[in-house]
Amino acid sequence: GDRETAVITYTYGQAIGSVGTVLPIPFIDQAHPYLLASVSPSDQIPLARQGVELIFPITHNDQQITMLVLGQKKNGKYYSQADMELCETLVEQMRMAVQIGQLQREQEAYLQAAYATAEKAKRLSEQVATLDAQSVTEPAAAVKPLTIQVLGVLAIHRDTFRVPDAAWGSEKAKAMLAYLIWKGTQGATREExxxxxWTERSLEESANTFHVTLHNLRNVLEVNRGRRSRYIVYKQNRYYFDLQPGDVLDCDRFEQLCKQGTAESLDKAIALYRGDYMADMVWALPAEVEVKRRHLERLYENALRRRAQEADDQQQAEMLWQKLLVLIPVDTEANTALIQSYLTRGYIPQAQRQVQRWQQALQEMGIMPTPQIEAVWRQVPQ
Structure with a gap:
């Protein structure tokens, strides 16, 4: 077929030709790839006229794309084995440079295609978000009341059924709900x-994912909803979580029961407290949420203490004191009451273990026992 040619683009030392000189790319005999004698006779003459002595083909993906051509050495001597090895090293570096350039071009093409796809996805997600935020006159589909659990692990229950984790799409949807619940009537901007x-991304990078996550969250809260969301409301550039009549947010219900203060209401409040406020969402909430967490924890502590003090059933009292010690392992009243209850019932091994746990808790917190505490310990037979 037609012979391809190469153009000299760079010269060094005693060049075999000037920049711009056109040379044929010859057929190379792979048995002796560097010798002019390995070139076909038809190519030897024009190459020899240019003073070519060595030819090093440079390939990429099994195709010869250029070549390194060397003329006679400046001192007129033959090329030594060391010279050949040096040339081979140079050729390998050139081949790698060519390969890197090709990969960079391919990467650039890929990034351009990915950017175009991302821009299209962003436009589509913005359209979805706009439809979600718009108020329409169609009636919302009837939904069953929700119970939202934020004391302990965040979860949503519809009737008696818990919404499965797969329905959320990602933990980010849970984090978004947690943040909006915590902000309450203040709401939050998209930027906030x-x-x-998305702490690892810029606002621009998270824009598309934000709207997709918001869409998923709205679908979790309202199955088969219309275009309008009743729970996640957008107004004046802020998002709000709006609890609907009949729904229950366990932390609000917990505070109401503690405020009522009856034995029955305190028992219900204790049963509602499954763990720290937003226990699994700490990573998505600011440090200020600790104020809310400590407030609820103190209500729980007071409810446990009061019900344990008032309990007529000794076993129930022991259970309540044990729960309080999970919260405050060094609590003097709880430890003392539990040890004395065990002694009254003749449970000496349990009393001994409780003394050991109390001693260990004090040691871990660097607290020295008071004479009153040591007096309690001495009541337990050794």
Whole structure:
């Protein structure tokens, strides 16, 4: 077929030709790839006229794309084995440079295609978000009341059934709900939510994911909803979580029961407290949430203490004191009451173990026992 040619683009030393000189790319005999004698006779003459002595083909993906051509050495001597090895090293570096350049071009093409796809996805997600935020006159589909659990692990229950984790799409949707519940009537801007939840991305990078996550969250809260969301409301550039009539947010219910203060209401409050406020969402919430967490924890502590003090059943009292010690392992009243209850019932081994746990808790916290505490310990037979 037609012979391809190469153009000299760089010269060094005693060049075999000037920049721009056109040379044929010859057929190379792979048995002796560097010798002019390995070139076909038709190519030897024009190459010899240019003073070519060595030819090093440079390939990429099994195709010869250029070549390194060397003329006679400046001192007129033959090329030594060391010279050949040096040339081979140079050729390998050139081949790698060519390969890197090709990969960079392929990467650039890929990034351009990916950017175009991302821009299209962003436009689509913005359209979805706009539809979600718009108020329409169609009636919302009837939904069953929700119970939202934020004391302990965040979860949503519809009737008696818990919404499965797969329905959320990602933990980011849970984090978004947690943040909006915590903010309450203050609401949050998109920038505030994105900064809290997508800490590893810029606002621009998280824009598409934000709207997809918001869409998933709205679908979790309202199955078969219309275009309008009743729970996640957008107004004046802020998002709000709006609890609907009949729904229950366990932390609000917990505070109401503690405020009522009856034995029955305190028992219900204790049963509601499954763990720290937003226990699994600490990573998405600011440090200020600790104020809310400690407030609820103190209500729980007071409820446990009061019900344990008032309990007529000794076993029930022991259970309540044990729960309080999970919260405050060094609590003097709880430890003392539990040890004395065990002694009254003749449970000496249990009393001994409780003394050991109390001693260990004090030691871990660096607290020295008071004479009153040591007096309690001495009541337990050794």
């Amino acid at each position: 939510l994105a900064t809290a939840i």
